[in-house]
Amino acid sequence: MECPICRGQIQKKHFRPNWDLANIVGKVRQWDSSRSSVEEAEVNLCVKHKKSLDLFCEEDREAVCVVCERSPEHSSHTVLLLEEAAQKCKEQIQTHLQTLKGEREKLKEFQVRGERESQEWMDFRSTLTRCEKAKLQQLVGVSPELEKRVVNSYRINKALKETLKTFKGTEEGEGRHVSVTAGEEEL
Ligand SMILES: [Zn+2]
Numbered sequence: 001m002e003c004p005i006c007r008g009q010i011q012k013k014h015f016r017p018n019w020d021l022a023n024i025v026g027k028v029r030q031w032d033s034s035r036s037s038v039e040e041a042e043v044n045l046c047v048k049h050k051k052s053l054d055l056f057c058e059e060d061r062e063a064v065c066v067v068c069e070r071s072p073e074h075s076s077h078t079v080l081l082l083e084e085a086a087q088k089c090k091e092q093i094q095t096h097l098q099t100l101k102g103e104r105e106k107l108k109e110f111q112v113r114g115e116r117e118s119q120e121w122m123d124f125r126s127t128l129t130r131c132e133k134a135k136l137q138q139l140v141g142v143s144p145e146l147e148k149r150v151v152n153s154y155r156i157n158k159a160l161k162e163t164l165k166t167f168k169g170t171e172e173g174e175g176r177h178v179s180v181t182a183g184e185e186e187l
């Protein structure tokens with residue numbers, strides 16, 4: 001005898017029937033076959049008219065039989081063949097999926113753009129912070145008057161430098177006296 005799983009040889013003397021298991025298997029088999037036949041019949045038959053449910057009412061979103069279709073309850077409703085309704089449902093799902101796919105793509109794009117923008121923003125922020133720190137150190141306590149004075153002193157400095165240049169140039173050539181006059185003219 002051969003084991004159905006490992007295909008190893010089994011000695012018949014080691015073979016011991018498991019009656020409990022056999023009972024359970026038997027009951028499950030019985031229950032399974034009876035249940036599936038009953039259920040199939042119930043699923044496909046109208047509860048009210050015991051006719052097969054070949055139609056689908058769009059308004060009520062339920063399967064109906066031919067008698068149901070002719071009843072006043074569904075007279076004003078759109079009733080399709082079950083296959084037709086299934087096809088329509090499938091198409092609707094497809095369209096819906098397509099829309100979802102498109103939206104997902106858009107979201108992805110937004111995410112990528114958002115990440116890029118936030119990266120740019122972070123770079124900008126860090127640059128700004130660096131600049132701010134440097135600028136703040138320069139600007140802290142600067143009043144308009146002080147600013148004016150700084151600008152003025154810059155102008156004076158420039159003028160002085162120009163004067164000094166002239167002074168130096170003339171010092172070498174024509175002597176101290178001339179250069180001082182030239183410097184005064186400059187100022
Ligand atoms: Zn019916």
Ligand SMILES: [Zn+2]
Pocket residue numbers: 057058059060073074077
């Ligand atoms: Zn209906």
